[in-house]
Amino acid sequence: MADSAARQAPSRRSRNGTRLRAFAAELGEDVPGLIGFLVLVGIVAMAIFAPLLAPHDPAAQSVLARLAPPAWLPRGNPAHLLGTDALGRDVLSRIIWGARATLLVGVAVVLLSGTFGVIVGLVAGYVGGRTDSILMRLVDIQVSFPGILLILLIVSIVGPSLTTIVVVLALTNWMIYARIVRGTVMSVRAAPYVEAAEIVGCGPARIILRHILPNLVSPLLTVAILEFTNVVLAEAAISFLGLGVQPPATSWGLDVASGRDYVYVAWWLVTFPGLAIAITVLSINLFANWVRVTTDPREREKRFGWSKTARRLAGRS
Amino acid sequence: MTGEPLLSVADLRVVFPTRAGIVRAVNDVSLAVSPGETLGIVGESGSGKSVTAQAVLGLLPLPGRVVGGEILWRGKPFQAHGAGVRGKEIACIFQDPMQSLNPLMTIGAQLVETLRHHARLGRRAARDRAAELLAEVALSAPARRLDQYPHELSGGILQRVMLAMALACEPRLIIADEPTTALDVTIQAEILALLSRLQRERGLAILLITHDLGIVAGLCHRVAVMYAGRIVETGEVDALFARPAHPYTQGLLRATPTLEAQSERLVSIPGAPPALLVPPAGCPFRTRCPIAARPCETLPDPARTETGMVVCWRAGEAAWADIPR
Amino acid sequence: MAAFLLRRLIQGGLVVLGVTFTVFVVTRIFGNPVDLMLPLSASPEQRAAFASELGLDRPLPVQFVQFAGELLRFDFGESTWQRRPAMEVVLERLPNSLLLIGAGLGLAIVLSLPAGILAAQRPGGILDRIVTGLSLVGLSMPQFWVGLLLIVLFAVTIPLLPTSGMGSPAHLVLPAVTLALVPFARLTLLVRSQMMEELNKPYIRTALARGLPHRRVLVGHALRNALIPFLTLAGWELVLALAGYTVVVETVFAWPGMGLVAIQALQRGDLFLVQAIVYVVAVLIVLVNILLDLVFKLVDPRIGLG
Numbered sequence: 001m002a003d004s005a006a007r008q009a010p011s012r013r014s015r016n017g018t019r020l021r022a023f024a025a026e027l028g029e030d031v032p033g034l035i036g037f038l039v040l041v042g043i044v045a046m047a048i049f050a051p052l053l054a055p056h057d058p059a060a061q062s063v064l065a066r067l068a069p070p071a072w073l074p075r076g077n078p079a080h081l082l083g084t085d086a087l088g089r090d091v092l093s094r095i096i097w098g099a100r101a102t103l104l105v106g107v108a109v110v111l112l113s114g115t116f117g118v119i120v121g122l123v124a125g126y127v128g129g130r131t132d133s134i135l136m137r138l139v140d141i142q143v144s145f146p147g148i149l150l151i152l153l154i155v156s157i158v159g160p161s162l163t164t165i166v167v168v169l170a171l172t173n174w175m176i177y178a179r180i181v182r183g184t185v186m187s188v189r190a191a192p193y194v195e196a197a198e199i200v201g202c203g204p205a206r207i208i209l210r211h212i213l214p215n216l217v218s219p220l221l222t223v224a225i226l227e228f229t230n231v232v233l234a235e236a237a238i239s240f241l242g243l244g245v246q247p248p249a250t251s252w253g254l255d256v257a258s259g260r261d262y263v264y265v266a267w268w269l270v271t272f273p274g275l276a277i278a279i280t281v282l283s284i285n286l287f288a289n290w291v292r293v294t295t296d297p298r299e300r301e302k303r304f305g306w307s308k309t310a311r312r313l314a315g316r317s
Numbered sequence: 318m319t320g321e322p323l324l325s326v327a328d329l330r331v332v333f334p335t336r337a338g339i340v341r342a343v344n345d346v347s348l349a350v351s352p353g354e355t356l357g358i359v360g361e362s363g364s365g366k367s368v369t370a371q372a373v374l375g376l377l378p379l380p381g382r383v384v385g386g387e388i389l390w391r392g393k394p395f396q397a398h399g400a401g402v403r404g405k406e407i408a409c410i411f412q413d414p415m416q417s418l419n420p421l422m423t424i425g426a427q428l429v430e431t432l433r434h435h436a437r438l439g440r441r442a443a444r445d446r447a448a449e450l451l452a453e454v455a456l457s458a459p460a461r462r463l464d465q466y467p468h469e470l471s472g473g474i475l476q477r478v479m480l481a482m483a484l485a486c487e488p489r490l491i492i493a494d495e496p497t498t499a500l501d502v503t504i505q506a507e508i509l510a511l512l513s514r515l516q517r518e519r520g521l522a523i524l525l526i527t528h529d530l531g532i533v534a535g536l537c538h539r540v541a542v543m544y545a546g547r548i549v550e551t552g553e554v555d556a557l558f559a560r561p562a563h564p565y566t567q568g569l570l571r572a573t574p575t576l577e578a579q580s581e582r583l584v585s586i587p588g589a590p591p592a593l594l595v596p597p598a599g600c601p602f603r604t605r606c607p608i609a610a611r612p613c614e615t616l617p618d619p620a621r622t623e624t625g626m627v628v629c630w631r632a633g634e635a636a637w638a639d640i641p642r
Numbered sequence: 643m644a645a646f647l648l649r650r651l652i653q654g655g656l657v658v659l660g661v662t663f664t665v666f667v668v669t670r671i672f673g674n675p676v677d678l679m680l681p682l683s684a685s686p687e688q689r690a691a692f693a694s695e696l697g698l699d700r701p702l703p704v705q706f707v708q709f710a711g712e713l714l715r716f717d718f719g720e721s722t723w724q725r726r727p728a729m730e731v732v733l734e735r736l737p738n739s740l741l742l743i744g745a746g747l748g749l750a751i752v753l754s755l756p757a758g759i760l761a762a763q764r765p766g767g768i769l770d771r772i773v774t775g776l777s778l779v780g781l782s783m784p785q786f787w788v789g790l791l792l793i794v795l796f797a798v799t800i801p802l803l804p805t806s807g808m809g810s811p812a813h814l815v816l817p818a819v820t821l822a823l824v825p826f827a828r829l830t831l832l833v834r835s836q837m838m839e840e841l842n843k844p845y846i847r848t849a850l851a852r853g854l855p856h857r858r859v860l861v862g863h864a865l866r867n868a869l870i871p872f873l874t875l876a877g878w879e880l881v882l883a884l885a886g887y888t889v890v891v892e893t894v895f896a897w898p899g900m901g902l903v904a905i906q907a908l909q910r911g912d913l914f915l916v917q918a919i920v921y922v923v924a925v926l927i928v929l930v931n932i933l934l935d936l937v938f939k940l941v942d943p944r945i946g947l948g
Contacts, residue, residue, distance in 0.1 A: 144657045147886060149904060152886070240890065264794075264798060278779075419866070
């Protein structure tokens with residue numbers, strides 16, 4: 001008895017460590033997931049260290065250096081690796097600085113809408129009854145709203161700014177969290193082990209902390225990451241339409257929009273900022289895929305088995 | 318048993334590669350089913366009995382695969398018979414009738430589909446035949462049932478439908494994989510009675526997979542006991558039940574209620590079956606066997622018994638005699 | 643059936659009411675319609691006159707009742723930009739948007755089914771990896787960027803297709819392809835995962851055990867069941883497209899649909915026109931949702947009417 005207790009104590013402390021290591025090992029096995037993760041880390045670093053990394057002031061105009069093509073092309077200027085825009089601003093520096101707006105909006109919106117949605121979902125699922133049906137009807141109704149059009153209307157009336165975008169996107173994106181949390185809470189509460197815990201006298205706080213939240217981690221994490229990509233794409237689209245981030249601030253969507261008029265003479269103006277968005281979203285998607293598969297043991301086993309079988313089948317036919 | 322067996326399996330081996338390693342689900346399994354005979358395979362869940370049946374049907378779930386042995390149908394491998402054996406000469410019914418039918422199609426549509434594929438019947442004729450089959454499995458109002466969807470029917474009725482569908486192919490062998498496990502006890506008895514009636518009337522061979530020794534006693538002629546992916550003992554039902562040779566069979570019988578022994582307490586076999594990922598060397602049962610000894614660290618060759626064979630160094634010894642019930 | 647329709651219509655009415663309320667709050671409380679619609683040079687007298695003409699000087703609750711009442715009477719006001727009834731403009735542009743959505747979604751649906759089914763045949767195989775990878779890439783590209791790249795490609799490099807406006811069927815190709823990309827990617831991934839899921843279910847095993855040919859089991863059984871979630875997502879894509887996701891494509895390709903007109907109206911402060919568009923879209927979404935529910939009841943016998 002004493003022996004087993006002594007053995008348990010340290011193992012419990014080191015469990016987090018080993019789990020982290022196991023996670024890292026699995027990330028190494030999923031090459032696309034690993035690439036996505038590394039690229040994402042790079043983009044975050046780029047946003048944080050923008051002042052150090054950017055070769056030029058992103059707003060510095062230079063009439064002489066207007067519309068310079070990327071450095072590797074004839075007439076390219078080695079000082080401007082990815083060329084310059086119609087005002088002579090350095091495209092690369094603008095992309096580096098633009099990462100800030102993208103990530104900031106993404107993180108802020110996901111945090112805001114996620115918090116709100118989780119609270120609504122917890123209340124609806126836990127209180128149940130009339131509260132639940134009213135809240136969920138509200139969700140149903142808002143899901144049927146003409147999303148983008150309302151967003152554009154609101155932004156154009158309230159006045160476009162970073163804050164407006166964050167608030168408006170948060171107000172239009174919370175429903176999915178509420179639905180997921182409510183669904184999970186309902187099913188977990190109905191599970192025999194939770195009913196047993198309630199009969200034994202566990203309070204709501206303990207039930208939520210010990211039983212419900214752990215079940216929420218995996219679906220919420222996956223959804224939050226995927227929502228992040230939606231938010232990034234939405235911000236880019238709104239900025240592209242001229243209703244998002246306003247000059248002199250930078251945003252990838254905004255840069256694509258301003259390059260649009262020169263699309264026939266300077267392809268690099270739309271290509272590179274757009275590529276930045278695509279790479280960011282793609283790496284998040286790859287990473288999210290990995291998170292989803294890793295946090296769901298069944299999914300993991302399936303995938304492994306399938307790839308084995310596929311290799312065998314491919315060899316046969 | 319006399320005569321050429323319908324189905325014979327020799328040294329079958331099935332593995333499931335998983336992330337953690339290769340699970341050896343079925344090891345060197347050999348069995349034979351003759352016309353008109355019922356062979357039972359008993360074992361705990363995870364003993365490989367269902368996987369054996371799935372391998373015979375060629376329906377192993379991913380990522381399982383056969384890595385050794387041979388499966389012969391009337392003396393020839395399946396490939397030599399062409400495409401029509403599985404699903405025509407061999408039909409099967411499964412554990413969960415609720416999940417075994419397409420939820421979007423009526424019972425009739427699924428029966429007709431099967432009939433038209435096998436018997437090349439016209440639409441009208443197939444529908445009539447479908448109603449006949451439902452009547453044959455003792456379903457009331459068969460014509461009305463045809464237009465019902467699976468979710469509108471109970472498990473017992475659906476299992477009868479499954480049987481009707483199995484009969485639609487005019488099979489010689491029915492593989493029944495835990496056909497009554499998901500059903501109520503009274504329904505179980507009805508389904509088993511139906512199965513045994515159909516066997517008598519049609520001279521069917523049945524391969525019955527179950528964990529329930531009671532069902533084996535009531536329905537089977539011969540029985541094979543599986544443990545950890547291996548057959549540990551075979552024999553004719555009466556002989557095997559009267560004089561079980563393998564300690565595991567003895568333990569199973571000791572854990573099964575009988576009418577004669579109703580006053581005595583039932584005792585389970587202590588311990589759990591070994592993980593098939595890292596099977597212990599030697600006899601797989603030795604970790605739970607009360608009379609395991611030094612030689613058990615290697616696997617014995619099968620030894621003949623009265624009516625079958627046993628794989629045990631100490632076959633026939635009373636393993637549980639001095640252990641109080 | 644009648645009860646179901648009634649319930650859905652009431653819910654749809656709530657959606658429209660919610661939209662009305664939101665638009666009202668946004669335009670009257672957060673913004674000032676007078677500032678929005680009159681030029682900066684307008685005098686205070688002009689402003690006051692305009693405000694009283696629209697009833698904007700009355701208390702807010704009165705204004706809301708008036709506002710909702712006008713909408714109920716299908717009175718959407720006059721477009722200040724085009725100088726004609728706002729609804730007339732909307733109805734003129736709506737078919738163009740529907741044509742674009744139909745072509746784009748149709749393309750996505752037609753292509754995603756075979757792609758997803760093929761990928762599901764050999765999970766983890768080469769084809770699966772290619773399809774999944776391309777889908778993820780498709781999901782990751784901003785629509786406006788794809789559109790602009792296509793314009794660069796087709797206008798500059800291979801001038802085969804028109805890159806802006808509307809007129810011939812050829813004009814439809816690039817906008818439709820751009821619009822199709824994201825739904826195609828999402829639908830393909832869904833078909834793939836649903837087919838894998840269905841193919842591992844017991845009823846597929848029984849169907850195979852009954853001796854039915856592989857192709858028949860694949861199409862007649864697995865695909866049929868996988869179509870239900872597929873329809874759900876396709877319906878959702880339709881709603882999304884209606885909800886304004888064509889705005890970007892229409893802007894990039896100067897496609898004269900509702901999205902383009904909405905952006906132009908916003909830029910010109912044409913509040914009535916924007917409102918009319920928002921309403922028409924909200925009603926369309928409600929109708930499409932009801933229609934989808936009816937379709938589901940037809941396809942899935944497990945869903946009862948009620």
